[in-house]
Amino acid sequence: MxxxxxxxxxxxxxxxxxxxxxxxxxxxxxxxxxxxxxxxxxxxxxxxxxxxxxxxxxxxxxxxxxxxxxxxxxxxxxxxxxxxxxxxxxxxxxxxxxxxxxxxxxxxxxxIWNFVLDSGKYLARFLSEHSEIHELGLEDAVGLSQMTRYRDIPARHTLYRQGTSKPGEDSIYMLLEGSVILQVRARDAVDVEIARLEPGQFFGGFPVLADVPHVDTAETATDVRLLEIDRHAFEYIRIAKPWLGYRLGSAMLRISAQRLSTLFERVRDRL
Structure with a gap:
């Protein structure tokens, strides 16, 4: 390089x-x-x-x-x-x-060192104790917290759309404040809500994790603050900290699979 x-x-x-x-x-x-x-x-x-x-x-x-x-x-x-x-x-x-x-x-x-270290400890504890990827453990949470960036988005804004993988819209997100709605497009062109996210929940990232388009659409229900892991940060994690990259990817795929499973159960119950 x-x-x-x-x-x-x-x-x-x-x-x-x-x-x-x-x-x-x-x-x-x-x-x-x-x-x-x-x-x-x-x-x-x-x-x-x-x-x-x-x-x-x-x-x-x-x-x-x-x-x-x-x-x-x-x-x-x-x-x-x-x-x-x-x-x-x-x-x-x-x-x-x-x-x-x-x-x-x-x-x-x-x-600056004091701020970075203190903030990193706070974010790491939040990731370890109050987020959907608490299974990473504290050490991995510390490493992950040091790869993040804040992102503030207004209400009723589409973060990304199902079937797309545009640069700048392909990051992994964790919700810190506010609410985000995840939707999928049904055959009759109706958007079906599959999840309404609360602080601590993760979403997005499929283009980065698996090189495939997003499987859902994410829209802000309120003004939100996100913790973002963008493509460049994830590529660094994957190269420099491969075990953390593997565990983060596995956790994100598990979260998405659980949401899709819930959707399939709802569809099955209507048949």
Missing amino acids: SPSFRGNRTEDPLDARSTPRVGADFSVEIFSSEFAGSLPGRTRDLSIGGTCIATASPFNVKSVNRIAISLPGQEALVLQVSGCWQREESSAELMLTGLSFDYMTESDLDA
Whole structure:
């Protein structure tokens, strides 16, 4: 695998993914050589190596030189950064941008490390004790929590449709807040609800796990917050932590099979 260039550093993509990261939602100000003042945004994830931020509009990712990020209980951290990538998140009409940290003081590094570790422990405990994949155990839950990103979606939005596998709509999701409806299309073109999900439940991911289209349609019933494991994160897990990738895939297939079994029983009872 050839190295990729990030900012002023040459870094292997697997090394970049190996840096622990957690879902994070904080206000951030973005500073660029191409505009006066700052552009507001929100973080989606945070690691000691960089962050993913969401903004309402695109900007020249290579022009970004620093950000000010507000962590809870302390003054804003002003960090030198380099832009890495940018893509549209159509589900929320936002732009996502990846930034790498070029330089941090020891106190800044300590603050981010403490946040990542504390948040990782919280998410790992939630995954281990209150989610559908509690069988993973605490150690695997810790590893999984460090591969996640927050995603906020408004009510009555379709996350993905049955029979599709579009990039950006193929992630594995866990519901943190709100409610999601899963549906399948019947022969007479009627959408049949097969599940109404609550926090702690997983869904999606078939295009990533098995390279097949989604077997259902997912629509938000309310405003929701999701914990997302996207294709790139899962590919890293599969290469660097194959046992975790296998167990996560097995758990997701079990969950989907149970839901489809419930649907088949409902259909059988109507015959």
